[in-house]
Amino acid sequence: MDRAARGPRARRRVPPRRGRRRPRRRGRPARRPGRRRHGRPRRPPRRRPRARRSAAARVRGPPRLPPLRPARAEGRCRRPVHPPRRAHQARADPRHLRSPAGPQPGHRPALGRPGDRVLAENPTYPNALDALRQAGLRTGPVPVSDDGWDLEAAESALRGTAPRLAYTIPDFHNPTGALMPPEQRLRLIAATRAAGAWLVVDETVADIALDVPAPAPTASLGARGAADHVITIGSLSKTHWGGIRVGWVRAAEKVVNELATVRVAADMTGSVLDQLVALAFLDGADGALPERLAQLRSRRAALVRCLERHAPQWSWRVPPGGLSLWIDLGEPVASALAERAAGTGVYVSRGARFGVDPGTFAHRLRIPYTLPEDRLEEGVRRLAAAFHDGVPLTPSIERPHWVA
Numbered sequence: 001m002d003r004a005a006r007g008p009r010a011r012r013r014v015p016p017r018r019g020r021r022r023p024r025r026r027g028r029p030a031r032r033p034g035r036r037r038h039g040r041p042r043r044p045p046r047r048r049p050r051a052r053r054s055a056a057a058r059v060r061g062p063p064r065l066p067p068l069r070p071a072r073a074e075g076r077c078r079r080p081v082h083p084p085r086r087a088h089q090a091r092a093d094p095r096h097l098r099s100p101a102g103p104q105p106g107h108r109p110a111l112g113r114p115g116d117r118v119l120a121e122n123p124t125y126p127n128a129l130d131a132l133r134q135a136g137l138r139t140g141p142v143p144v145s146d147d148g149w150d151l152e153a154a155e156s157a158l159r160g161t162a163p164r165l166a167y168t169i170p171d172f173h174n175p176t177g178a179l180m181p182p183e184q185r186l187r188l189i190a191a192t193r194a195a196g197a198w199l200v201v202d203e204t205v206a207d208i209a210l211d212v213p214a215p216a217p218t219a220s221l222g223a224r225g226a227a228d229h230v231i232t233i234g235s236l237s238k239t240h241w242g243g244i245r246v247g248w249v250r251a252a253e254k255v256v257n258e259l260a261t262v263r264v265a266a267d268m269t270g271s272v273l274d275q276l277v278a279l280a281f282l283d284g285a286d287g288a289l290p291e292r293l294a295q296l297r298s299r300r301a302a303l304v305r306c307l308e309r310h311a312p313q314w315s316w317r318v319p320p321g322g323l324s325l326w327i328d329l330g331e332p333v334a335s336a337l338a339e340r341a342a343g344t345g346v347y348v349s350r351g352a353r354f355g356v357d358p359g360t361f362a363h364r365l366r367i368p369y370t371l372p373e374d375r376l377e378e379g380v381r382r383l384a385a386a387f388h389d390g391v392p393l394t395p396s397i398e399r400p401h402w403v404a
């Protein structure tokens, strides 16, 4: 069984390597290295450049083209996690980019086996839930609301259920927009470590920091080595372009290798063209981000104005970052409303889609503020009109579309 499948605690103890000692000949003084016995001092042996010895460079996986080599890119996937003790902790290698599937945490079977338990926030990003379930993992909920995480519930679930993996979106959580404080991240790191569970941290939205500085990578918190069981995933789709479905993984070298092996078995590799585009974006680094954030701030304000005008009875909290509002309709009619609104050309995600358990969040809608102001205005106007249509919306309990 591979180590990843056995969990982060199943680590082999490797005895410290001793340097090979040459027996010294008796009766002869030891020569200083780099100096000939006669003549000019010898040039010191040329060292291989550090980068070539990096762990990232040893990562196996799909073969890459020469243009995928550049290490110029900056950004979240390259932000230091710790002073570079090991290269793989310092930055992600471009080969850890993958496409087109985006960052899905249930990448099987490297991180678990069918039947293993996984803790997921409730609500959470629905495609992550789908990926976990498709991998045969059993999801257990940990509550998160506009006010944040119930860390005690998370710690108790970790102690009591021995999950293989916990999946979290601590930065501008999708869909609530909540931001996990550093001390809670530390508790989560410690609790998952104590439970022998992988902690998959989804940083896809982390750089969409509208009112606060972008949070430091969770894996960088705590004492060195305390976060070795953290697997960080992210994507370029939110920061650079929604059409680029290229994500990245940062984890211990061995885990990245195992994930790469699984990937090869699934579809060999992502689109090379997409990867080249992703690298071009990364080379441009954060150039376009401030502009994008300013645009999102103004669109978020526009959405709030539209909601205040057309649907003042709904409630919401303005998140410090992320891409959407998590609207409370006050009654469990979100599915019926979403369906009715779709008939008028407005597509919004109903809350039930984000629930780990069926039938929850029936009173919630997720409305993104990614569209231009005039389209947001028209969309909210139609949505509110559908809500006030005169024909009552029927409360609906969403049927699960999976088999538990």
Ligand SMILES: Cc1ncc(COP(=O)(O)O)c(C=O)c1O
Residues within 6 Å of the ligand: 101, 102, 103, 125, 169, 174, 202, 204, 205, 235, 236, 237, 238, 244, 245, 246, 247
């Ligand atoms: C938290 C989270 N993770 C992952 C993704 C998927 O990213 P991509 O669009 O690159 O597949 C999303 C997309 O909305 C997301 O919100």
